Amino acid sequence: EAEARIQAHLAEIKRSNAELEQFAYIASHDLREPLRQIANFVALLERRFADQLNDEAREYISFAREGAKRLDNLMLDLLEYSRVGRGEQLAPVECEIVVAAALDNLAARIAETGAEIHIAPGLPTVLGAKTHLIHLFQNLIANALKYCSPERIPEVRLSFTIDGKVVTFSVADNGIGIDPVYHDRIFGIFQRLHGREEYEGTGIGLAICRRVVDQHGGRIWVDSVPGQGSTFHFTVSLATG
Ligand code: ADP
DSSP states (O other), X not given: OHHHHHHHHHHHHHHHHHHHHHHHHHHHHHHXXXXXXXXXXXXXXHHHTGGGOOHHHHHHHHHHHHHHHHHHHHHHHHHHHHHHTSOOOOEEEEHHHHHHHHHHHTHHHHHHHXXXXXXXXXXXXXXXXXXXXXXXXXXXHHHHHHSSOTTSOOEEEXXXXXXXXXXXXXXEEOSSOOOGGGTTGGXXXXXXXXXXXXXXXXXXXXXXXXXXXHHTTOOEEEEEETTTEEEEEEEEEBOOO
16 A cells, blocks of 8 residues: 555656646746847847937846846756756767767857867767757856866866766866865756856756756766866766667
């Protein structure tokens, strides 16, 4: 009887989880539309009425524009977070292609920071969901570029090891590092160690990474020496046959 009760509880948790995910998806999807409308009209005000606005008005409008942009980034990240839960079939995916796509999406930021990016040759083919793997690499590399002290040029190293059927990828940076106290917490949603004035962000990136890795049946963790850099590791399965 205890067993039956546990099963019923589990089913209930599953159902409410699915509902919550559906809610997050719809909310972030549908809320973007009116937000876009606000952003468009603010931009129009800024452009069309530039000569009629005084400095104070222009400043207020720019705050509105930045707020809308931040909210849109948050919605996009939430949308991505809720999408990862919606199970996808895993299939062989070439990491060469995935990593190239991630770097392509980050090209502007890489150019801006003058970062040095080193990618180990011969990236393997893994069992995965391609778009989610692109996001996983992209989030980790984006953080490696972002959490760098201003007097350093970011250096990012992507390497991997293979042990049987398990591939461990590592993304290492020479950034500000993370105190060991926070090594688990940072993978939770909305967990940030810095204010927005210091580093812009939503606190969703690593939570997405953890969901993607979970979905792939792997593990994700971080090693870091504060002040010297961090290395994020995650495991996925090698595609065989
Ligand atoms: P965001 O970058 O949007 O704040 P993330 O979920 O990607 O959110 O990261 C959570 C927190 O973990 C960040 O706010 C930052 O404090 C810390 N962090 C993530 N990646 C790194 C890194 N490579 N180096 C130092 N700190 C990091």
